[in-house]
Structures are given as structure tokens and as C-alpha cells.
Amino acid sequence: MKARLTTVNDAEGVFNVQKMTWIDSYPNKKYGVKRKDIVERFADEKKFIANTRKKIEGYGKDICGWVVELDGKIVGFSATHKNKGKDLVGAIYVLPEYQGRGIGKILLQKVLDFLKKSKEVWLEVASYNKNAINFYEKSGFHIVPGTEGKHEIIKGKFIPTIEMKRDQ
Ligand SMILES: CC(C)(COP(=O)(O)OP(=O)(O)OC[C@H]1O[C@@H](n2cnc3c(N)ncnc32)[C@H](O)[C@@H]1OP(=O)(O)O)[C@@H](O)C(=O)NCCC(=O)NCCS
Numbered sequence: 703m704k705a706r707l708t709t710v711n712d713a714e715g716v717f718n719v720q721k722m723t724w725i726d727s728y729p730n731k732k733y734g735v736k737r738k739d740i741v742e743r744f745a746d747e748k749k750f751i752a753n754t755r756k757k758i759e760g761y762g763k764d765i766c767g768w769v770v771e772l773d774g775k776i777v778g779f780s781a782t783h784k785n786k787g788k789d790l791v792g793a794i795y796v797l798p799e800y801q802g803r804g805i806g807k808i809l810l811q812k813v814l815d816f817l818k819k820s821k822e823v824w825l826e827v828a829s830y831n832k833n834a835i836n837f838y839e840k841s842g843f844h845i846v847p848g849t850e851g852k853h854e855i856i857k858g859k860f861i862p863t864i865e866m867k868r869d870q
Contacts, residue, residue: 705808708767713755715776723795768812770805780809789817791825829864843868
């Protein structure tokens, strides 16, 4: 199994992975995040896919992404970008039915290889997303205290976040 660079033709597949993993991972009773909120977030598929294409078109020195394609479909993707001077794991998403097969690890390795000259690699994760936090801890990241934040998923509805860091 191999990851390859994302191309503009992957935009729809990448969007699909993002939508399906969000629906699977982010609904949360305690924080009032409902499945329908996530569905609403991704309702304008055309706009999302067009935005994804634009991002992919911008790939270069500071921003890049990879996909794993199996059985002719995109089953996972990762991406990296810089934000406020931080080198970030922007995303790692693997379709639920393909998780636990080593795909996330391959996709994360692509990001780490791309950022091999960075002193530190950062990421932001939903603070209740224990699966992802465990995965990242296993990969050498640790939670940075005092980095709690929130991410607006639809107007007025937020997911609580925390940052993690890995010293290279
Ligand atoms: C988190 C995610 C990317 C991991 O990808 P994956 O393909 O399922 O993980 P892998 O099979 O590559 O696992 C890699 C390693 O992490 C470990 N791991 C994976 N999930 C784990 C978990 N929940 N708890 C502990 N360890 C875990 C595996 O055991 C494996 O260890 P090994 O290297 O010793 O074999 C994937 O489950 C996912 O897409 N989740 C939903 C979306 C999400 O939360 N993304 C992160 C957003 S910030």
C-alpha cells in the first residue's frame, strides 16, 4: 500500500473521505454536535469540491497533500500547511471501513517526510477525539497544555480543540 501526491482529479474523492469521516467521528452528545450539523456543514458539495480543487492547485513548497487509493477509490488523505509560523499536519482522514490497516500511518509519514527540516510539527484535534489523540500519541505527538481552542463547524456551533506537537 502506497500514498501518492494528491492531484486535482482527486478533489471529489478527498471531499468524500472528509465528509464520511466527519460524520463518523465528530457527533458528540456532551458538546451538542449532531450528525445533522455535520451533514449541514457539507451540504454544498459543489462549493466544497471546488474549494478542495483550489487548495490542491496551490500545492507547492509550503502546502501539500497525499492520498491512498484502493479498489479505484480514495480511501484516505493527508495534508500539510503552515499557519502563523507553525508547520502543521492539516488533516489525516481514513474512511471508517479502512481504518486500522496502517493507512493513517503511511499518510502521516508523508507529512513528516515533507516537514523533515522543521524543528516542530503541530496539529489541532477535537479534544474529545480520543481515537485520533491516541493515534497521534503513538506517533510521537503530545498534547500541549494551554492550547485549548474551538473550531466553528456551522454557524454558532463549535467543536472544542486542543493542539499537539512533535519534536522532530
Ligand atoms: C486517526 C486515523 C487517521 C488513524 O488512521 P488508521 O489508518 O486507522 O491508523 P493505522 O492503522 O495507520 O494505525 C497506525 C498506528 O496507530 C495505532 N492506532 C491507530 N488508532 C489508534 C487508536 N485509536 N488508539 C491507539 N492506537 C491507535 C495503530 O495501532 C498503529 O500502531 P502500530 O504502528 O504499532 O501498528 C483514522 O482512524 C481516522 O481517520 N480517524 C477519523 C478521522 C480523524 O479523527 N482524523 C484525525 C483528525 S485530526
